[in-house]
Amino acid sequence: MKKLMQPTSLLLYLALLFLVGTVASCGSDRSDRPGSRSTLATANDLQDKRIAVLQGSTHEAYATQHYPKATVLQYKSVSDMLLAIKTGKTDAAIYSRDELMEYMRSSDDLGFVGGPLYRTPASIAFQQQDTELLSSFNRFLQQLRSDGTYDGMLKRWMEQGATEMPKLNTTGTGKPLAVGVLSDNGLPFMVMKDNRLIGFNIELMERFGAFCNRKIQYIDLDFGSQIAALAGHKIDLIATPLAITEERKKRVAFSDPYYTFDSLAVALKKNIATQSASSSRPPSFITGIITGIITSFQSNIIHEKRYLLILDGLKTTVIISIFATIFGTLLGALVCFMRMAKSRLLSAPAKIYIAILRGMPVLVLLMLIFYVVFASVNINPVIVAVIAFGMNFAAYTAEIFRTGIEGVEKGQTEAGISLGFTRTSTFLHIVLPQMVRRILPVYKGEFISLVKMTSIVGYIAVQDLTKASDIIRSRTFDAFFPLVMVAILYFLISWILMQAMGWLEQKTDRRRAAS
Known part of the structure; x- marks a missing residue:
């Protein structure tokens, strides 16, 4: 009963968090806080302000060169940049007129600060x-x-x-x-x-x-x-x-x-001297909750069939997680065998592999394999993701396997050999079952960590669950709903996998299985 209550309690907590966030997003803007507003009349008023730009764009170079005293904040997507303005995390942004005009057709909270900066x-x-x-x-x-x-x-x-x-x-x-x-x-x-x-x-x-x-x-x-x-x-x-x-x-x-x-340059109308944002009477608390949930669900899930993005992203995340785990487990077993070999020709490369892969961030490994190792090869990015996460997983599972094997007393191996078993038979029938029981709790944790790490595959053009939420946010400019929805989905994936691993752990433990 206790195990069943844990995911239920967490889901209730996430649901409560969603309700609070929905009301907050429908309520007053963060930029209304005392001291956060400043009047902007022309682009010259941005000299000591926080300016949002798209990373790697000409806007970034322009802001750095023309506003040396300003704080230039780099964002990876347009949606994040505009959300930063709406939530008061930045005072203004620099972007092209055409895309901004499209956003302003659906929302009147932003306005231009002065005229064009450059063409x-x-x-x-x-x-x-x-x-x-x-x-x-x-x-x-x-x-x-x-x-x-x-x-x-x-x-x-x-x-x-x-x-x-x-x-x-x-x-x-x-x-x-x-x-x-x-x-x-x-x-x-x-x-x-x-x-x-x-x-x-x-x-x-x-x-x-x-x-x-x-x-x-x-x-x-x-x-x-x-x-x-x-x-x-x-x-x-x-x-x-x-x-x-x-x-x-x-x-x-x-x-x-x-x-x-x-x-x-664009900023909130309420912060621009020559413009003013339209005001309306805020809804009541209960009405705000109901309206916020219905509106968010409609715009983020139903409208433009955005649920298809979530389903495609969910499928990609599951595929990468499962195949990376299988590949990493097999590769980890090989590395473990090399690591425990008496020959230095086998053990030395295995030690170097484990040290490098465990010390390297997964994102760096992912980018290296995609842009360097397979630079001239036309390969599906999903396969690259499976290889990268599998290699990283193998470095950790190799050490998990080694610890599990060394945890079994050597006397049991010697006893098996003395009874006429070969070394291979002794390992398969005596050492391996005990090793599996010992390593499953740690292996389960590494497996769940791998599932969560797959959220970075968007860097190599893979549309996973996180990337799907980014695409939805770019259309709805709703930061809260897509992120909480993805958090819940990742939790459900992890919880289902943990239950499956727990069942396997119980089956391999004879004492628990007997009781």
């Missing part, structure tokens, strides 16, 4: 040595402009604010074209809707694929990782809006510009 031409980035593909795109872009298709795309996405893709022929028969994208970049350029990408740049890529008879394969990567992925031949081109800079030219080749966008 930047946007281009498609290619591998430096792939001059043929670059020339093909430039010819395609010229044709698009000459026949009027380009103007129609501009009118549909930039002026009319389209949210649906036109019907296009995407049945290319040539080699797939790997295109790097940022799914939470925002409209009008690209965004995830109904479990598929839409936007101006997505239409541009679909038309380019039809032009060169190649099917487009989208690879969702963090903005700061895209140039490295392109230079490392993981993708063929970058479709995310990318400004041309001299530093970037050293690593990638740019096409002819396809658009020019303005970059502006």
Whole structure:
């Protein structure tokens, strides 16, 4: 009964946390706290403020250069950057006008601080040595402009604010074209809707694929990782809006510009001298809870079929966890055998492997395998994740196995051999069963840790459970609901696995099984 109460109590706690967070998110903004508000009239007022930027963007370089006294905060996604403004964690942000205008169509809490800071031409980035593909795109872009298709795309996405893709022929028969994208970049350029990408740049890529008879394969990567992925031949081109800079030219080749966008500073309207946010009477406590839950569930789960993202992410997380555990267990057994061997030719490499893998962060190992080891190999990122997590898991299980084996008295092995058993038979029938009983509690903990560590696979373009929540947050700008939902799902996965391991532990313990 006690075991059943533990997950139930935790679920009740998470549910209570969800209710409190929902009410808080529907209530007053954190920026209303005394001392957190400051009036902004022009961009010059940002000199001593906190400025949010997208990591690796030209906005980051501009803020660092023009506001040396300001605190520049780097964010990996646009949604996190805008949420930082709404929650008072930053005073303003610098980003391009078009994406900000799309957000302002659905929410009137943000406003521009002054006029445009600078203008930047946007281009498609290619591998430096792939001059043929670059020339093909430039010819395609010229044709698009000459026949009027380009103007129609501009009118549909930039002026009319389209949210649906036109019907296009995407049945290319040539080699797939790997295109790097940022799914939470925002409209009008690209965004995830109904479990598929839409936007101006997505239409541009679909038309380019039809032009060169190649099917487009989208690879969702963090903005700061895209140039490295392109230079490392993981993708063929970058479709995310990318400004041309001299530093970037050293690593990638740019096409002819396809658009020019303005970059502006944005902040909460209540903090801008020339603007004011609309105010409304806050709902009652009970009404706020009910309305908040219904609204959050509708926008984060039902709308645009976002539950499909969660289901796909859940499936990917489970697949990586299970196969990484199997691979890591088998590899760990091999490393353990080498580690316990009397020959230094076997034991020395095993010791080095264990020391390096246990001392290296899993994220670094994941990135090294994806961008360095398999730099020139077209491999599924899920397989890379299984290999990386399996290698890390093997380093720990090897030591767990060794400790379990050494915990069995040597006299039992000698007794088995004296009775006529071979060393292999002695190990399988005498040592191994006792070792399994000893190591299962520790092995179970490492297994659950591996499941939770898989939340970082989004760094190599794997859409797992955490990445799915990031995509949802980029559309709803709701920080609380997606994160708590994912936390509950991870807990359920871990709890189910712990129950399964507990059942196995009970079956291997003869005393507990007999009772």
